[in-house]
Amino acid sequence: MFKLISWNIQQGGGSRITGIIRGIQKENPECLVLSEFKNNASGQKIRGLLLQLGYKCQFNHAAAGTINSVLIASKIPADCRLHLQSDVNFPHSIVEAIYPAFSVFGLYLPHKKKHKLFPYLIEKINEADRPVILAGDFNSGINGIDQAGDSFWYSEYLKKMNDLRVQDAFRTLNGSVKEFSWYSHQGNGYRYDHTYISEALVSILKKCYYLHEWRENKLSDHSPMVLELG
Numbered sequence: 001m002f003k004l005i006s007w008n009i010q011q012g013g014g015s016r017i018t019g020i021i022r023g024i025q026k027e028n029p030e031c032l033v034l035s036e037f038k039n040n041a042s043g044q045k046i047r048g049l050l051l052q053l054g055y056k057c058q059f060n061h062a063a064a065g066t067i068n069s070v071l072i073a074s075k076i077p078a079d080c081r082l083h084l085q086s087d088v089n090f091p092h093s094i095v096e097a098i099y100p101a102f103s104v105f106g107l108y109l110p111h112k113k114k115h116k117l118f119p120y121l122i123e124k125i126n127e128a129d130r131p132v133i134l135a136g137d138f139n140s141g142i143n144g145i146d147q148a149g150d151s152f153w154y155s156e157y158l159k160k161m162n163d164l165r166v167q168d169a170f171r172t173l174n175g176s177v178k179e180f181s182w183y184s185h186q187g188n189g190y191r192y193d194h195t196y197i198s199e200a201l202v203s204i205l206k207k208c209y210y211l212h213e214w215r216e217n218k219l220s221d222h223s224p225m226v227l228e229l230g
Contacts, residue, residue, distance in 0.1 A: 001228065
């Protein structure tokens, strides 16, 4: 069994770090993708607490402490690739953990800003020598499905992933069910957080779901997403 949790922890976690770590400890995934991770004192606290829980492999960019970035923490040994060349304006948006059987791309993509990260990811998918998992806060979705309206940018690239034999794991298991990972102050729901997997992994896809109670309990403004392979 391989369990992955991807979660936007909201501006580095702040005073919620203890609750965040308790939740992670309870779920006990093999791999974590934390977005809106900050490389500052809060980030160092998170890394230290995760180390105590057995996450000995930890990968993140040496970004300024004010920048929202990505941390991958793994209990299983892995190699790392940081993809600094992905976009000159957003070089801290992608972290890759490389396992023998697949690669995990941890993502925090900018919200409604012009970037080249989706074309870059498609290029990397095409070049990959093993199956891939893309997990994190995409700040996008499919209009009319992952939100009621049509305000998402870059929806066309999510559709292109299907042409590359990379599937939305949640939709593969749940079809067109309406479920959201973030809500505006007006109560409008958006599914910003996704996990895409290569078709080669679909045969071992067991579960893909959200832990909405973590958001409802105000550990973050995003619901974590869980992927289980086995």
